[in-house]
Amino acid sequence: MLALSSAALLRLVLLATPAATHVEAPLPTCASSTRHLELTADTPRTAQEVCIHPGHSTSFFFNAKLARVELAGRERFRVIEDEAGFTLMPTKALADGERVPVTVSFQDGAAPASATFLLVVHPSEAERQVEVMRQPRTLASYREGEQRALEEVQECRQEKARLEAESSGKVGLTALIAQELMGEGGVVDKNIAKNVTARPGNTRTSSMARSYRSDTGRREGGHKVVRLAVAQELRNTGTQPWTPAGAVLVGPQGMELKALGVWPLEPISPGKTQRVVVELEATEEEAHGTFTLKLWSQEGGARGEFFDGVTFP
Secondary structure, three states: OOOOOOOHHHHHHHHHOOOOOOOOOOOOOOOOOOOEEEOOOOOOOOEEEEEOOOOOOOEEOOOEEEEEEEEEOOHHHEEEEEEEEEEEEOOOOOOOOOOOEEEEEEOOOOOOOEEOOOOOEEEOOOOOEEEEEOOOOOOOOOHHHHHHHHHHHHHHHHHHHHHHHHHHHHHHHHHHHHHHOEEEEOOOEEEEEOOEOOOOOOOOOEEEEEEEEEEEEEEOOOOOEEEEEEEEEEEEEOOEEOOOOEEEEOHHHOOOOOOOEOOOOOEEOOEEEEEEEEEEEOOOOOOOOEEEEEEEOOOOOEEEEEEEEEEEO
């Protein structure tokens, strides 16, 4: 039997060991209003995740004076800080899904003496304000939070009632008319299959694409509001199922239009094709130009599939 050197044996072990599969962490749920966090001596040391987005500011406010703020890769942010908190705005140098730690230390040295937050670069959303209570809340603060929760519940009930009224037996064109989403011009469409191209590196390709536009009859700030939609036949050329989770439309000068919805939220198996529809709302002026549609999935976190050349009728 031939003797193996320790180096040769190590190489054989490494070759025989299967490579670890990289799994991208899922995106956190972003708060639509002020985010409230509480720090106590018993608070778990796991870093709280906070959504950030390039070009949007996120402000942290504390009820205790800060001694210092340590931000990894600080040169990729615009930062304003003082003893009460800090405001940061990430630049486009950060990639979607990237996680950046920020640690704050307090002046008084009481427990906890510091806290770490994990800034998560979201494809379309940012939490604008984060209020951090370092000590247990006062009775007045609890009452304020309770009142705010009751107001949010009421808003949810009203939104639920509106959606139920809109969908009560109304389908097709009747639903569009009932929801006041069809203006005098009706719905117009455009075949954009020859213009839409998948970027290199995509694992989804587009075999058909049409865009739609409907005037809503509404105005915001003196501008007409339109509904937009992009329908594509997407083929999954990857090796894993792919389930759409969200979308954003990026226009000229980096303007972003967040999708109102993506349908259906069903997985596309490898080698299979499925129609995916993205719906948006914009002013009439914003709807002009050539856009890039970015879709991301539940499985792949913020890593996106990009389709250039989207236009609307």
